[in-house]
Amino acid sequence: MFTQRISTTRRIGSLTASLAIAALALTACAGSDAGTTPSAGESGGSAKTDATITFIPKQLNNPYTDVVLGGGKEGATAAGFATANVVGPLEASASSQVSFINAETQAGTNAIVIAANDPDAVCSALGEARTAGAKIVAFDSDTNPECRDVFISQVVAKDVALIQTKLISEQIGGKGEIAILSATANATNQNEWIKFMEEELASNPDYKDIKLVAKVYGDDDDAKSFQEAQGLMQAHPNLKGIISPTTVGIASTARYLSTSEYKGKVALTGLGLPNEMRSFVKDGTVTEFALWDPAQLGEVAAYAAKALVDGTITGATGDKFTAGALGERTVEDGGLVIVGPPTVFNKDNIDEYDF
Amino acid sequence: MSAPAIGTLNNSPKQGGKSASAWLKLRELPVTVALVVLVVVTAVINPLFLSPQGMKDLLLNATIMMLLAAGQTMVIVTRNIDLSVGSILGLVAFGTGSIFAANPNMPIVLVVLIGMVFGAVLGSLNGLLTVWAKVPSLVITLGTLYVFRGLNNAWAGPKQHFAGDRPQAFGNLSVNTVLGMPIITLVAVIVVIILAIFMIGSRPGRDLYAIGSDPEAAKLFGINVSRRVFTAFLINGALAGLAGVLYASRFNAVGATTGSGLELDVVAAAVVGGVAIFGGSGTVIGATIGAILLNTITSSLTALRVDKFWQQAIVGVLIITAILIDRLASLRHAKNLREKEGRNV
Numbered sequence: 112m113f114t115q116r117i118s119t120t121r122r123i124g125s126l127t128a129s130l131a132i133a134a135l136a137l138t139a140c141a142g143s144d145a146g147t148t149p150s151a152g153e154s155g156g157s158a159k160t161d162a163t164i165t166f167i168p169k170q171l172n173n174p175y176t177d178v179v180l181g182g183g184k185e186g187a188t189a190a191g192f193a194t195a196n197v198v199g200p201l202e203a204s205a206s207s208q209v210s211f212i213n214a215e216t217q218a219g220t221n222a223i224v225i226a227a228n229d230p231d232a233v234c235s236a237l238g239e240a241r242t243a244g245a246k247i248v249a250f251d252s253d254t255n256p257e258c259r260d261v262f263i264s265q266v267v268a269k270d271v272a273l274i275q276t277k278l279i280s281e282q283i284g285g286k287g288e289i290a291i292l293s294a295t296a297n298a299t300n301q302n303e304w305i306k307f308m309e310e311e312l313a314s315n316p317d318y319k320d321i322k323l324v325a326k327v328y329g330d331d332d333d334a335k336s337f338q339e340a341q342g343l344m345q346a347h348p349n350l351k352g353i354i355s356p357t358t359v360g361i362a363s364t365a366r367y368l369s370t371s372e373y374k375g376k377v378a379l380t381g382l383g384l385p386n387e388m389r390s391f392v393k394d395g396t397v398t399e400f401a402l403w404d405p406a407q408l409g410e411v412a413a414y415a416a417k418a419l420v421d422g423t424i425t426g427a428t429g430d431k432f433t434a435g436a437l438g439e440r441t442v443e444d445g446g447l448v449i450v451g452p453p454t455v456f457n458k459d460n461i462d463e464y465d466f
Numbered sequence: 467m468s469a470p471a472i473g474t475l476n477n478s479p480k481q482g483g484k485s486a487s488a489w490l491k492l493r494e495l496p497v498t499v500a501l502v503v504l505v506v507v508t509a510v511i512n513p514l515f516l517s518p519q520g521m522k523d524l525l526l527n528a529t530i531m532m533l534l535a536a537g538q539t540m541v542i543v544t545r546n547i548d549l550s551v552g553s554i555l556g557l558v559a560f561g562t563g564s565i566f567a568a569n570p571n572m573p574i575v576l577v578v579l580i581g582m583v584f585g586a587v588l589g590s591l592n593g594l595l596t597v598w599a600k601v602p603s604l605v606i607t608l609g610t611l612y613v614f615r616g617l618n619n620a621w622a623g624p625k626q627h628f629a630g631d632r633p634q635a636f637g638n639l640s641v642n643t644v645l646g647m648p649i650i651t652l653v654a655v656i657v658v659i660i661l662a663i664f665m666i667g668s669r670p671g672r673d674l675y676a677i678g679s680d681p682e683a684a685k686l687f688g689i690n691v692s693r694r695v696f697t698a699f700l701i702n703g704a705l706a707g708l709a710g711v712l713y714a715s716r717f718n719a720v721g722a723t724t725g726s727g728l729e730l731d732v733v734a735a736a737v738v739g740g741v742a743i744f745g746g747s748g749t750v751i752g753a754t755i756g757a758i759l760l761n762t763i764t765s766s767l768t769a770l771r772v773d774k775f776w777q778q779a780i781v782g783v784l785i786i787t788a789i790l791i792d793r794l795a796s797l798r799h800a801k802n803l804r805e806k807e808g809r810n811v
Contacts, residue, residue, distance in 0.1 A: 172722035177624035333719050341523045342768025345514045366718035370641045390630025
């Protein structure tokens with residue numbers, strides 16, 4: 112993680128000179144666009160030009176996270192941050208992010224953008240960072256609401272859940288046993304989606320013949336998810352479909368199904384990366400799956416961080432800011448900012464995406 | 467092999483002639499019985515457990531761990547340990563992905579050889595450091611665990627190679643079966659058998675036991691301890707390399723975190739299989755059965771719909787049981803020996 116930080120800083124550093132003018136111009140635009148908001152009085156001219164931003168993902172070297180961070184770093188430069196860093200643990204465990212937050216507090220970073228491995232574990236560290244003046248943007252996976260200024264959500268959590276229940280229902284013909292293969296048992300976003308899925312399965316009459324028989328956790332580990340998928344098949348011989356709301360889980364499960372006798376017999380959908388899923392969509396293991404564009408998530412998070420640092424927004428409901436080319440975003444109840452609707456990928460459109 | 471000679475140089479009661487075979491039997495028996503009982507009970511409750519697909523999955527799951535446990539046994543027997551095997555596996559697995567991404571037409575046999583050589587180089591680094599620096603291998607390999615993992619992180623970054631990028635024929639090694647066994651399992655079984663014969667039936671193999679029983683005595687006896695220990699690390703590295711290549715055949719993604727955390731599972735498998743953690747006794751076959759047992763526990767708990775959070779606790783109980791059995795056996799053996807010596811006087 113040390114190497115990554117150095118190289119990022121260097122790269123950003125060399126970019127800074129050439130992009131400074133462009134960035135300033137963009138910030139000014141963003142500032143004037145945001146002039147309609149009540150708190151915008153001090154924006155525009157007062158936009159900080161030496162602001163620093165640090166992204167703390169759940170775990171480094173995770174392909175999905177990398178796409179998010181790619182968008183985040185581009186967004187940070189475009190939004191006008193002087194330096195953008197990425198630091199974080201190599202494994203996604205509850206307490207692993209705390210030491211990184213503490214280091215950022217000591218470094219005096221202006222904005223911390225974090226995807227929480229655990230909503231509570233990071234709270235006191237974030238509290239200290241805020242006391243020291245940092246703005247906290249949660250993205251991808253929320254912290255407790257009182258520990259951050261805004262939360263950038265890929266999509267409305269409920270939409271993510273509903274698209275997955277809809278896809279699995281279509282793929283198994285509206286009836287039969289299904290199971291969920293998730294990330295860790297305490298992953299904030301997966302658990303929220305699963306809750307919505309369960310409610311939808313219970314309440315929507317279209318799904319009355321679908322029975323959720325198991326929820327298992329592959330811990331976002333390739334080998335573990337693989338073995339969990341296998342176990343599902345043995346424990347539930349009548350299983351018709353699997354929903355895996357995590358990119359590692361769906362890819363591992365797809366690999367297992369495609370190399371076993373269950374290929375084509377057990378449906379699989381969930382949230383996956385097109386690059387990881389391409390071969391499984393083409394060989395017929397998976398018909399359709401969903402995801403948002405992860406780069407946009409990072410981008411919106413960076414713009415939100417800049418607006419907070421500049422004082423353009425405070426994170427109050429109704430605050431508006433411009434996320435570059437993505438247009439205007441509004442802070443909703445609970446400090447929530449939504450990026451956009453999920454996309455469904457299948458063999459007809461998957462080649463149009465590269466992430 | 468010259469059993470009597472080794473017998474004389476060992477002060478430890480764990481070696482020599484007839485009693486050694488009784489000893490080995492005792493050490494491998496519990497784990498074998500546990501495995502059989504587990505499989506039978508699970509299959510009675512859920513017949514799907516032993517369906518052709520179920521059997522195949524069981525064997526495939528154990529394959530990687532079998533190789534690692536067999537290699538680790540060689541090292542542990544010499545009173546050493548190699549904690550870096552998970553990192554070696556990760557580096558080789560990612561290397562395999564990289565080779566195929568750059569050149570999909572590379573012959574598979576050549577890739578396997580490259581992987582084993584790569585693993586052997588990493589393993590020999592462990593061996594060199596342990597032998598030359600005379601620092602306990604626990605510390606050395608704890609260091610290389612992080613060094614190798616760091617290299618993997620620097621090399622791979624967020625890049626992952628997926629099964630789709632590798633040739634179909636390579637992936638099929640973990641799908642197609644010969645004699646009811648997936649090809650990669652067959653490879654692992656052959657390697658384990660060769661290693662077991664080497665350990666039991668060859669002079670260098672027996673030397674490893676002698677070194678583990680009493681390094682000083684082994685040195686006095688004229689065994690080149692440094693060279694033997696170095697070789698054990700090298701072979702263990704090569705096996706971890708082979709396991710890395712097979713991992714790339716079986717699983718979808720190989721990247722920076724591939725294989726992390728495996729090392730403790732491997733040591734657990736060896737201990738459960740009757741390999742004494744302080745060296746000098748235990749067999750490759752026992753460790754291999756230990757590896758199969760640990761993997762089978764995971765599979766059978768899932769097949770029986772037992773909450774998987776219990777699994778770790780059960781593995782822990784098994785490790786402690788294995789050590790207790792080991793302790794009881796060695797106490798009894800020491801007593802027998804005392805009595806025998808008493809009569810001689």
